[in-house]
Amino acid sequence: MRLLLGILDRVRPIFEDGGKLRPMKPVFDATENFFYAPSARTQNAPHIRDPLDLKRFMSMVIIGLAPCVVAAFYFFGLRMLAMIVVSYAAGGAVEMLFAVVRKEEINEGFLVTGLIFPLILPPGLPLWIVAVGVAFGVLVGKEIFGGTGRNPFNPALVGRCFLVLGYPGVMSATYIVPGSGPLGRLTEYVGVEAMTRATPLAEAKQGVVAPIADLFWGNVTGSAGETAAIAIIVGGVFLVLTRVANWRTVAGIIGSFTVLGLVLHYARPDDFAPVGWHLLAGGLLFGAFFMATDPVTSPITNGGKWAYAVIIGAATLLIRNLTGYVEGMMFAILLGNIAAPVLDDVAVRLRLRRLQHEG
Amino acid sequence: MSNSAPPAIGGACGQGLCGGKCKEILREGVWGNNPISIQILGVCSALAVTNKLENSIVMGVALIFVCAMSNLLVSLLRNATPRRIRMIAEVAIIATFVIVFDLFLKAFYFEMSKSLGPYVGLIITNCIVMGRAEAYALRNPPMMAVVDGVANGLGYAAVLVIIGFFRELIGSGKLLDIVVLSDNWYIPNQMMILAPGAFLALGFLIALANYIKPRQEEETK
Numbered sequence: 001m002r003l004l005l006g007i008l009d010r011v012r013p014i015f016e017d018g019g020k021l022r023p024m025k026p027v028f029d030a031t032e033n034f035f036y037a038p039s040a041r042t043q044n045a046p047h048i049r050d051p052l053d054l055k056r057f058m059s060m061v062i063i064g065l066a067p068c069v070v071a072a073f074y075f076f077g078l079r080m081l082a083m084i085v086v087s088y089a090a091g092g093a094v095e096m097l098f099a100v101v102r103k104e105e106i107n108e109g110f111l112v113t114g115l116i117f118p119l120i121l122p123p124g125l126p127l128w129i130v131a132v133g134v135a136f137g138v139l140v141g142k143e144i145f146g147g148t149g150r151n152p153f154n155p156a157l158v159g160r161c162f163l164v165l166g167y168p169g170v171m172s173a174t175y176i177v178p179g180s181g182p183l184g185r186l187t188e189y190v191g192v193e194a195m196t197r198a199t200p201l202a203e204a205k206q207g208v209v210a211p212i213a214d215l216f217w218g219n220v221t222g223s224a225g226e227t228a229a230i231a232i233i234v235g236g237v238f239l240v241l242t243r244v245a246n247w248r249t250v251a252g253i254i255g256s257f258t259v260l261g262l263v264l265h266y267a268r269p270d271d272f273a274p275v276g277w278h279l280l281a282g283g284l285l286f287g288a289f290f291m292a293t294d295p296v297t298s299p300i301t302n303g304g305k306w307a308y309a310v311i312i313g314a315a316t317l318l319i320r321n322l323t324g325y326v327e328g329m330m331f332a333i334l335l336g337n338i339a340a341p342v343l344d345d346v347a348v349r350l351r352l353r354r355l356q357h358e359g
Numbered sequence: 360m361s362n363s364a365p366p367a368i369g370g371a372c373g374q375g376l377c378g379g380k381c382k383e384i385l386r387e388g389v390w391g392n393n394p395i396s397i398q399i400l401g402v403c404s405a406l407a408v409t410n411k412l413e414n415s416i417v418m419g420v421a422l423i424f425v426c427a428m429s430n431l432l433v434s435l436l437r438n439a440t441p442r443r444i445r446m447i448a449e450v451a452i453i454a455t456f457v458i459v460f461d462l463f464l465k466a467f468y469f470e471m472s473k474s475l476g477p478y479v480g481l482i483i484t485n486c487i488v489m490g491r492a493e494a495y496a497l498r499n500p501p502m503m504a505v506v507d508g509v510a511n512g513l514g515y516a517a518v519l520v521i522i523g524f525f526r527e528l529i530g531s532g533k534l535l536d537i538v539v540l541s542d543n544w545y546i547p548n549q550m551m552i553l554a555p556g557a558f559l560a561l562g563f564l565i566a567l568a569n570y571i572k573p574r575q576e577e578e579t580k
Contacts, residue, residue, distance in 0.1 A: 129546075140559070144566070166550035 008032055026099035030106040057244060057295075061112045064239040065290065067231035068119055072224040075178035076123035077185030080224060083118035083130050090131035091117070094138045098147065109148035109296075113138065116290060117156045119225025120283065120330075121163070124174035124191050129167060133159040153337045154297050157330055164330070175199055175221040197221050201282045201326040204273055215280035226286040236289030245293035248302060252309020253288040253316075254279065260317050272321050284316060287329040297337045303347035304340065312336040381506055388510025395518040395561075396568035400486040404478050405519055406557040412535050415523030417471055419516025421460050421479055423509055426488050429453045430508035433496040440497075449492045450483070457482045487511055522560045526551045 008031070014021045015028040072080045091114045099106045117134050137159020142151040164171055177195045179185030199222045200210040214220050218228025226232070239245035261275030278284070292298060292312055299308050312332045319328025394400045401422075408414045432452045433440075440448050461479045464472040472479070482488060491511050496504040527533055530551030532540035540547075550556045 162550065165553065165555060166548035167546060168549065170546060 023100055023103075026104065026106045027096060030099075058109060058112050060239065060242055060244040061290070062115060064235040064244070065112075065115055065119070065225070067235040068225040068228070068286070068290075069115070071218050071228040071231040072119060072123070074184035074186055075218055075227060076176055076224055077179060077188040077190050079123065079189050079191060080118065082127060082189075083121065083123075083125070083224070084115060086127045086130045087117045087134045088114040091134040091138045094135050094143065098143045102147070104147065109142075110138070113142075113155045116225075117159055120156060120160050120223045120286070120291075122171055122174040122176075123221075123224040124176040124196060125163075126170065126174075126191075129163060129170060133163040135159075136162045149296055151296060152341070153334060154291055154294050157291060157334055157337075160330055161334060172198075172202070177221055178219055178227065180219065199282065199326065201320065204281070205326060209273065209277065210281070212277055212280060215277070223283060223286075226283040229280045229285055232285045232289060236285065239289060239293070245289060246295075246298070246305060248305040249293045249298055249309045250288050252306050253284075253292060253313040256310040256313030257284065257317055258313075260314050264317070264321070272317075278317065278320070282320070282327045283329040287312075287316075287333055291329075292333050292336060297340060299340045299344045299347070301344050301347035301351075303350065304343035307343045307347075308336045308340055311339055380503065384503065384506050385510040385513070388507060388512075389514045389517060391572075393514040393518065393568065394487040394490075394511050395515060396565050397572075398490075399565070400490060401515055402561065404481060404485065405515070405522065406554070406561060408475055408478050409519055409523040409557060409560070410526055410530065410552040411474075412520065412523040412527045413471070414475055415519040416516070417464070417468075418475065418478065419512070419519045421457075421464075421482060422485070422487065422515045423512030424460055425453065425456045425482055426491055426512040426515075427505050427508035428456045429488055429492055430496040430504040431501055433492045434499060434501040434504035437497050445497065446493075449489060453488050453492065454483045487515055518561075518564060521564060522557070525560055526556055530556060 012028070013019055015025045016022070021028075069080070069084075091110060095106055095110045098104075114134065117137065118130065121130060121133070134156075137155040137157075140162075141153045141155035141158030142148065145151045173196060175196050175198065176190060177197050179188065198206075200215065200220050203210065210220050215227075216229045218231065220227050236245065236250065240247045240250060258275050258279065261272065261278055264272045265274055272278075292309070299305050312329075312335070315332035315335055316328040319325055319331055325331070388394070392398065395402060395405055404418060408418045429449070429452050433449055436448070436452075457480060460482075461472070464475070464479060491508055495507045499507070524534070527535075528539060529548050530553075532538060532542060532545045532547045548556075551560070
């Protein structure tokens, strides 16, 4: 470790003001921060002491995602590694470009986007499409709005939405059949040459209903990280308990989805599958725990969070069952993201009015 | 797209007729005050017809024609038009030229007419044409009004052609229906020929224009 520190200290002057590589300073800072706490000290007041900074926050999400990553490796093989590397490289390049041009720091937020993005893609997707998607997501979903903290949409979902609309054929034809046995596909690197299959939600439209146990343990195909409900719940509950993910958003989405699903299932059982099945199928759980809870793109007020969650839960169920799309979670969260600022505004106004009446 | 005023039109008005302002008017219409990228007018048709380069070109030509001719006629009649009915008069004049162009397409380029659908007819309601008649032709002599109409039509056409170029190239791998990117290796991005692609392309173009323009103005200062 001392060796690395020595190298960092030796090259530091090149990146400081007046150094040869001054424009590349964000890259140096990011490298240094990745290995060590930054050496810079805050010079002026106010000094706030708080254990939770953006970096810690993002690290927590990465830990929460770990079970899903492990499940993805087990079911879909070493190709996941390639997808994650490509996602970090392509998205990181866009991020770095903007950081250098804007002379800002490279933000830790991308660590999460870059990992979540391959997890919400079909596991057999060609790598160049992964790269195009993540680059588009970071550019249009985040950087043109001003970077981390100013983005109205979840960048990973913007990237996925772009791919779903732009390459629908490729997207729906690259769902690899998951591996099984003690090692799964852990020793294999398989792309589309392995058998592919329609996702459970797509098959359900043709009347083929996957067993609930398979959905729970992940023995179905789907986007890489969304198939194993058990892994999502373990990682998601960890995030909720550490308060990185807000419990209101998660509870609101699952609650509204369940209530609406129950009502519609009993009203029209032919059109709507049982709600328990729907809860475990597709990206609902993954989206509810890891994507809708993004602190930047969800509302700040508690009232706003409830309304936002209800919109997402209800929209997902309706899109799944009443439209040509088989999965609605992505569109639902993007819709929720659009509504978030308005919901916050309404929540604040209602609060103000109540205070005025009381006062 | 920046300061390239086509010399052919600049030469036509020579000295005297438009007081040597020709170049400046053209510059304003195409770049400085571009109807789409700066004034955000006429966006509806710019989004709707630009899924193919061919459509964009025809639509651009249509607007240049209508804008120039209606500006000419409005300007010729500007002293004879009572102020209170000027709007109706302008609409009637614009509608006349739009119908002329629409019938021309139907007679000689029927396929093109079908693929543009209602959008040629909708030029009547295009804010650019009406805006130029109202804001420019009513107060200026005929020659200058024509140049202004052509300039604004060119500005509109330039934006449409740029958007159409990228949407057709990325969205179907073709240009003017000729395969440029072979589907042996190129997978077209279908979103680009749908509505979201239009919004994205126009958004990027406007962003680019807004990025370049202030820098340019600073330099000239």
